[in-house]
Amino acid sequence: MPADDIAPEPGVAKPDALLVADGVRRTFGGLTAVDVEHLEIQRGTITALIGPNGAGKSTLFNVLSGFDRADAGSWTFDGAPLAGKAAHRVARHGMVRTFQLTKTLGKLSVVDNLKLAATAQRGERLLPSLLPPLWRRQEREIEARADELLERFKLAHMRDEFAGTLSGGQRKLLEMARALMVRPTMVMLDEPMAGVNPALTQSLLGHITALRDEGMTVCFVEHDMDVVMGISDWVVCLAEGRVVAEGPPDVVGADPAVIDAYLGSEHGEPGVEDDDE
Structure with a gap:
């Protein structure tokens, strides 16, 4: 949980920051998608990243995780x-x-999708692959880890089925399980609840809070404010690529900058009539 004395203001320093970003900027032609002056993600917390469509949330995820390149900035x-x-x-x-859009390998089995995600596999290198004693023990350990995660995410009954046969919600579970195959310190989830039925949403929420309780750091993008308010320890709001507010969920939810940039337009401001009525 964040310390009580952390000021709810953009770019505030955290006492045990795991991720620290400075001057991160990403542009597409004349459009500035991300322009984050300073951002810290505290270790061992669930941090929600919110903002209107086009605010730069997924682009920031892509840049920080190495799936896109920043035009400027540094992060540790x-x-x-x-x-x-x-x-x-x-x-x-x-x-x-x-x-946000799951990336399963549909023609591989569910368990093989997990096994493929394990890092530093000896059997992937040419010479060791010719000597099974060098990699068989590790292969058994990887398979055991995969089966453990399938049990945890209630996908064991689909173990040997093609991943392409999974429902949208099951694919979300598979992708989360696959991320855990590398035993990460931090997991970044891009709209984990999108397209998931209410029953499975509760399951996903339970898995996310369990990760935090086990000491992992979680940062997730989400539009459902009930989800954000329900499980987040800290909330960061982006608008036009910039951090306009951050703090505990109740504080951010009442911040005028957040209401103006996001909540007002998404949820309807008082005194503004709905065009559909």
């Missing part, structure tokens, strides 16, 4: 500089992310 993760590093190297440092 657990003290290690990550700016300019490829996504697979970022993951090896312990920061992994999921996507």
Whole structure:
């Protein structure tokens, strides 16, 4: 949980920051998608990233996780500089992310989707692959880890089915489980509840809070404010690529800058008639 004495203001320093970003900027032609002066994500917390469509939330995720390149800026993760590093190297440092649109390998089994995500597999290198004793034990350990995660996310009954046969919600669970195969320090979830039925939403919420309770850091993008207010320890609001507010959920929800940039337009401001009525 964030310390009580952290000021609810953009760019505020955290006592145990895991991710620290400075001057991160990403433009597309004449459009500035991300312009974050300073942002810190505290270790061991659930941080929600909110904002209107086009605010730069997913672009910021892409840049920090190595799936896109920033035009300017620097950031560190657990003290290690990550700016300019490829996504697979970022993951090896312990920061992994999921996507709003799930990216399963539909022609592979569910368990193989998980096994493929494990890092530093000896059998992937040419010479060791020719000597099974060098990689068989590790392969058994990877499979055991995959089965453990399938049980945790209630996908064990689909273990040997093609991943392409999973429902949208099950794919969300699979992608979260796949992210955990690398035993990350921080998980970044891009709209994990999008397109998920209410029953499965509760399951996903339980998994996210469990990760935090186990000491993992979680940062997620979400539009459902009930979800944000229900599980977040800290909320960061972006508008036009900039951090306009951050703080505990109740404080951010009442911030005039947030209401003006996001909540007012999304949820209807008092005194403004709905065009559909």
